[in-house]
Amino acid sequence: MDIESVKTLEMALAAGLGVIGPGIGIGLIVAGALEAMGRNPEASGKLQVTMFIGIAFAEALAIFALVIAFIVKYA
DSSP states (O other): OOHHHHHHHHHHHHHHHHTHHHHHHHHHHHHHHHHHHHHOGGGHHHHHHHHHHHHHHHHHHHHHHHHHHHHHHHO
16 A cells, blocks of 8 residues: 555544534434424524524534644644
8 A cells, every 4th residue: 555545544534533523413402402493483583593602612613623634634
């Protein structure tokens, strides 16, 4: 195996494994927010804002994993 195919494999692993955690986290955030909205519909506006902030922070981790994957590939 040459170095380019190893770098491509490392990039795929870094990106793939790096989005598993944020994907699970986003699912848990949305599930918790929907459950809370179902129990208390009056608070859904405040819960929705907080949910989107949590999703943004979790998604930032996935973007960091993608950046690391590109660094591994092209460095």
